[in-house]
Amino acid sequence: MIADRIVLTLAATAAIVVAGWAYLRLGDRALAALPRGAHRRLAPWLFAGPAVAMVLLALAFPAVVTVGWSFVGADGGFVGFANYTQTLSDEVTRIALRNTVLWVVLLPSLAVLAGLAIAVLADRVRYGALVKAALFLPIAISAVAAGVIWSFMYDYQPPGAAQTATLNAVVTALGGEPVAWIVDTATNNYALIGATLWTQAGFAMVIFGAALRAVPDELLEAARLDGASEWTAFRHVTLPFLAPTVVVVATTMTVTALKAFDIVYVMTNGNYGTDVLSTVMYRALFTAKDNGLAGAVATILMLTVVPIMVFNVRQFRRESGAA
Amino acid sequence: MTAGAVRVRPARWRRIPLHVVVVGLAVIWAVPLLGLVVSAFRPSWAVLSSGWWESFALPGDYTLENYRRVLDRDGMALSLFNSLAVVVPATVLTVTLGAAAAYALAAMRFRLRGAVLLTVVALIIVPIQITLVPLLRVFNALDLTGSFLGIWLVHVGFGLPFAVYLLHNFFAGIPSELFEAAEMDGASRSQIFFSIVLPVARPALAALAIFDFVWTWNDLLVALIFLGGFRDVAPMTVAVSQLVASRGDGWEILTSAAVLSVLVPMAVFVALQRHFVRGLLAGVSKG
Numbered sequence: 064m065i066a067d068r069i070v071l072t073l074a075a076t077a078a079i080v081v082a083g084w085a086y087l088r089l090g091d092r093a094l095a096a097l098p099r100g101a102h103r104r105l106a107p108w109l110f111a112g113p114a115v116a117m118v119l120l121a122l123a124f125p126a127v128v129t130v131g132w133s134f135v136g137a138d139g140g141f142v143g144f145a146n147y148t149q150t151l152s153d154e155v156t157r158i159a160l161r162n163t164v165l166w167v168v169l170l171p172s173l174a175v176l177a178g179l180a181i182a183v184l185a186d187r188v189r190y191g192a193l194v195k196a197a198l199f200l201p202i203a204i205s206a207v208a209a210g211v212i213w214s215f216m217y218d219y220q221p222p223g224a225a226q227t228a229t230l231n232a233v234v235t236a237l238g239g240e241p242v243a244w245i246v247d248t249a250t251n252n253y254a255l256i257g258a259t260l261w262t263q264a265g266f267a268m269v270i271f272g273a274a275l276r277a278v279p280d281e282l283l284e285a286a287r288l289d290g291a292s293e294w295t296a297f298r299h300v301t302l303p304f305l306a307p308t309v310v311v312v313a314t315t316m317t318v319t320a321l322k323a324f325d326i327v328y329v330m331t332n333g334n335y336g337t338d339v340l341s342t343v344m345y346r347a348l349f350t351a352k353d354n355g356l357a358g359a360v361a362t363i364l365m366l367t368v369v370p371i372m373v374f375n376v377r378q379f380r381r382e383s384g385a386a
Numbered sequence: 387m388t389a390g391a392v393r394v395r396p397a398r399w400r401r402i403p404l405h406v407v408v409v410g411l412a413v414i415w416a417v418p419l420l421g422l423v424v425s426a427f428r429p430s431w432a433v434l435s436s437g438w439w440e441s442f443a444l445p446g447d448y449t450l451e452n453y454r455r456v457l458d459r460d461g462m463a464l465s466l467f468n469s470l471a472v473v474v475p476a477t478v479l480t481v482t483l484g485a486a487a488a489y490a491l492a493a494m495r496f497r498l499r500g501a502v503l504l505t506v507v508a509l510i511i512v513p514i515q516i517t518l519v520p521l522l523r524v525f526n527a528l529d530l531t532g533s534f535l536g537i538w539l540v541h542v543g544f545g546l547p548f549a550v551y552l553l554h555n556f557f558a559g560i561p562s563e564l565f566e567a568a569e570m571d572g573a574s575r576s577q578i579f580f581s582i583v584l585p586v587a588r589p590a591l592a593a594l595a596i597f598d599f600v601w602t603w604n605d606l607l608v609a610l611i612f613l614g615g616f617r618d619v620a621p622m623t624v625a626v627s628q629l630v631a632s633r634g635d636g637w638e639i640l641t642s643a644a645v646l647s648v649l650v651p652m653a654v655f656v657a658l659q660r661h662f663v664r665g666l667l668a669g670v671s672k673g
Contacts, residue, residue, distance in 0.1 A: 064618065068467035071534060075475035083482045084580070091576035106575055107496040114487035114546050115502060121543020122509055125517035132519050177411060184408050194408055197415040203655035204648050205604030207623040211630060211644040212418045215425065215637055227437045227637075229421055261418065266666065273667050318511045325606040329627050341607075344515050348611075354519050361515045372508045379507045 086113075126365070132358035146359035150347075156360070159338040162252055163367070166323055166339065169256050170263070171316035175309055177260065178267025182275055183297065195272075198265040206262060210329030213258035217244035248336045255337055259326050263319060267312045274308040275301070314371050321367050340364045426452055426642035433638045452642035460639070461617065462625055462646050469621035469650070471534055472609065473602045476541040481595050483542065484549030489583050491550065492557035493565050503554070509547040517543075518611060525612060532614040540612050541602050549594055552668050556590035557583065593665030596658050600651045622647040 090109045094102050108115075136142035150156045181198055185191035201209065218228030222240055226232040231241040244254045278301050286296040324341035327333060333342040340360060347357035424438040427448040432441065441447060457463040490496075491503055521540065522531070530536030560583070568578045584591070606623040613619050620628065626643050633639055655662055 064464055065467045068464070068471045072467075072471045072474050075471075075534075075538075076478050079475060079479050079482060083486070087486065087576040087579065091574045095574065104496065107490040107494040107499070110490035110494075110575070110579070111487040111502065114483040114550060117483060117539070117543050118506070118509065118546050121521070121540060122512060122517055122547070123505070125520040126512065128520040129516050129518075180407065181411055184404060187404060188408050191408075194412040197412045197419075199659075200419065200652070200656075201415065203600055203604075203651045205606070205623050205651070207604070207606050207626050208644040208648045211626060211640050212422045214630070215421065215641060216418050218637070225435060225437075227433065227435070229417060229437065229439075232437050232439075261415065264415070269663055269666060273663075322513050322515075325623075328606065328610075329630055332631075341513075341515055344518075345607075348518060348522070354523075358519050361513070361519065364513050365516045368511055368513055372511060375511065376504055376508050379504070383503075 129358045130362050130365075132354050133362045135355045135358070137353055137355060142355070146355045147363070150343075150356055150359050150363075155338055156340075156343055158336050159333075159340050159343045162337065162339050163321065165252055166256055166259075166320035167317055169253070170259060170320040171313040173256075173260050174263050174267045174316045175312050177264040178269075178312060179271050179305070179309075181264075181268045182271035183301070195268065198268050200265070201262045202265040202269075204262055206259070206325030207329050209258055209262045210326050213254070213261065213326075214245065214330050217254055219243040219246070245331055246335050251331065251335050251337050255323075255326055255330055256320075258330065259319070259323060263316060267316070270308060270312055271305065274305050278304045314374065318368060318371060321364065340367075422641050422644060425637055426645045428452075428638055430636070430638045452638045453646070456629075456639060456643045456646065460625070460629060460643065461620075462622065462643055464618065465620055465622045465625040466646065466650070468619055469603055469623075472537055472541070472613075472621050473599055475534075476538045476545070476602050477595055477598045479538060479542045480545040480549050480598050481591060484546055484553055484594065485584065485587070485591065486579070487546075487550050488553035488557050489579050491554050492560075493562070493583075506547045506550045506554075510551055512547075514544055514607065522611060531612060532616045532619055534619070537608065537612045540608055541605070544608070545598055545602065549598065552594050552597075552665065553587065553590055555668055556587055560586055589661065589664065590668065592658070592661045593668065596654060596662045597665040600655055600662070603651045 087109070091106075094105055094109060097105070133146050134141055134143060136145060177198075181194060185194045188194070204212075216229050217231075219231055219241055220226050220228075222235075226235050226241055230244065235241055242250060244250050282300050283296055286300050291299070322341060323339050324345070327337055327339055327342050328345070331337040333339075333346070340363065344357055344360040344364065347353055347360055351357075421438045424441060425433055427450070428438065428441055429447065429449045429451065432444075432447055491499060525531045525536055528536075530539075564582060564586075565578055568582055573581075603621075604623065606627060609621050609624045610627070613621070613624065615624070615628075617625075617628075626640075626647050629640055629643050
C-alpha cells in the first residue's frame with residue numbers, strides 16, 4: 064500500500080507538470096491561428112481560465128448554494144428563516160456564539176501582545192535568537208498536534224495522585240489543588256485559546272519583526288539624544304510606525320479565531336461548553352445530517368467574516384490604485 | 387531557567403524585568419515541545435507514574451518501542467505516505483494554476499481583470515465551512531469521497547485565492563519592459579511565461595510552495611470530511627485525531643504519533659524558513 068502511495072504521488076506530480084506545460088504551449092499555438100483581436104481577448108483566459116474555474120467551482124458557487132440551502136427545511140421545502148431561528152434559539156449555538164466572541168477578543172489581543180513583546184525585546188538580550196526560535200517552531204505544528212501537546216500539558220489527576228502533567232505539577236508544587244483545565248467550565252475555553260495562541264504567536268512575531276526593521280534608526284537615535292527613555296521612544300516613535308502592522312496581525316488572528324475548529328475538535332470535541340461555530344456546523348452536517356441547519360450555521364459563520372473581507376478588499380483597492 | 391537573570395551584572399539591575407519577561411515567554415513556548423519529545427521516548431509505565439521532567443533523573447529509561455508500535459500497529463507509516471500523496475500533488479497543482487493566473491492578471495489587460503482580482507482578495511479568508519454542504523453532496527454523487535483526486539481538487543480550490551494573490555503581487559513587481567522586449571522579439575506568451583516569468587519568480591514560487599505544503603499538511607477539516615474517515619487513506623492529522631479519540635490517555639502513544647506527524651512540515655519549515663517567512667510576509671503585508 065505504501066508503494067502505491069509513492070507511485071501515485073510521483074505520477075500525479077509528473078502528470079500535473081507535463082499537462083500544465085502542454086496545455087499552455089498548445090493553447091498558445093492554437094490561439095495564434097485566430098485573428099489578432101480574438102487572440103488578444105482570449106489569451107488572458109488561457110492562463111487565468113483554469114484557476115478561475117477551479118475557484119468558482121470549489122468556492123464561489125458552493126458558497127451561494129449553501130446560503131440557498133439555509134432556507135430549505137428537512138423535507139426539502141422553502142422554510143424562510145426557520146433554520147436560523149431554530150439554530151439561534153438552541154442553547155448549543157448560543158454557547159458557541161458566546162465562545163466565538165471570547166476567541167475573537169482574546170486571541171488577536173494576546174497574539175499582538177506576545178508577538179510584539181518578543182519582536183521588540185528579544186533583540187535586547189544576547190540569547191534573543193534562541194527565544195525567537197522557541198516561538199517560531201510551533202508555526203509549523205498542526206492544530207491537531209498542538210491539541211495533543213496541550214491536552215498533555217493540561218492533563219489532570221485527582222488530588223493526592225501523582226500529577227504527571229506539567230501544569231498541574233506546577234500548581235501542586237506551589238501548594239495549590241490540581242485543576243481539570245479542560246473539563247472545568249471556568250478554565251476550558253481559555254485553555255483552548257491558550258493552545259491556539261501557542262501555535263500563532265510566532266506568526267505575529269515574524270510580521271512585527273519585519274515591520275520593526277522598517278522603523279528608521281535615525282528617528283530613534285534622535286529621540287534618545289533628546290533624552291527620551293526607551294519606553295518613550297518606543298511609545299512615540301516605534302508604535303506609530305507599527306500601527307498598520309497591528310491591524311494586519313489583529314485581522315488575521317480574528318479570522319483564525321472565527322474559523323477555529325481543529326484544536327476544539329481534538330481537545331474537547333465541543334464538550335463541556337467549549338463549542339465554537341465550526342464544531343456546531345460539523346455536527347449539524349455529520350451527526351444530524353441536516354443540510355439546511357448546517358447551511359444556516361455556515362452562513363452565520365460566513366457573515367462574521369464579511370466585515371474583514373470588505374476591509375481587505377478596500378485596502379487592496381487603495382494600494383493597487385496608488386501604485 | 388533564570389540563568390540569564392543571574393548572570394546580569396549589578397549595574398544592570400534595571401534589565402532584570404526585561405530578562406524575566408523574555409525568559410518567561412521562552413519557557414512557556416519551549417516547555418510543551420520539550421515535554422512532547424521526551425514523553426514520546428518513555429515507556430508507558432513510566433509515563434503513567436511520573437512526569438516527563440523526572441525522567442532526567444533516571445537516564446536510560448528511554449525506548450523506541452512507542453514509535454515501532456505507532457508506525458506499525460496504528461498505521462502511522464501508511465498515513466505518512468497518505469499525507470504525501472494528498473499534499474505534494476495538491477501543492478504542485480495549486481502553484482501551477484496560481485502562477486498561470488497570476489501572470490495573466492499581472493501582465494495582461496483584459497475585461498473583468500479587476501473583478502477577478504477583487505474576488506480573489508475577498509475569497510482568501512472565506513471560511514471553508516460555507517462550501518461543505520454542496521461540495522459533499524456533489525462528492526457523494528460522483529463517488530469522489532475517499533479518493534485522492536477529490537481531495538486534491540478541494541485543496542486546490544481553497545488554496546488558489548492566496549496563491550494567485552501572493553504571486554500576482556510578485557509578478558506585478560517585475561518590470562514590464564522585460565515582457566515587452568521579449569514580445570518584440572516574437573516570443574509567444576507561453577514562451578515568456580516559461581522562460582522569463584517562472585525563472586525570475588523562483589523565490590516567490592518557493593515561498594508559496596512551502597507555505598502551501600505546510601498548510602495542506604496540517605489541514606484536518608478538509609481531510610476529515612472529504613476522505614470520509616476511511617483508515618487506509620487517512621493522512622497523519624486524521625490518524626492522530628482518531629488515536630486521540632480511541633486512546634484518550636495513552637500519552638506515550640499520542641505523543642510519539644504527534645512527533646511523527648510534525649516531523650515532515652517541521653523539517654521543510656526549518657530547512658527553508660527564509661522562503662517561508664518571505665511568503666508569509668508577502669501574503670499579509672503588501673497589497
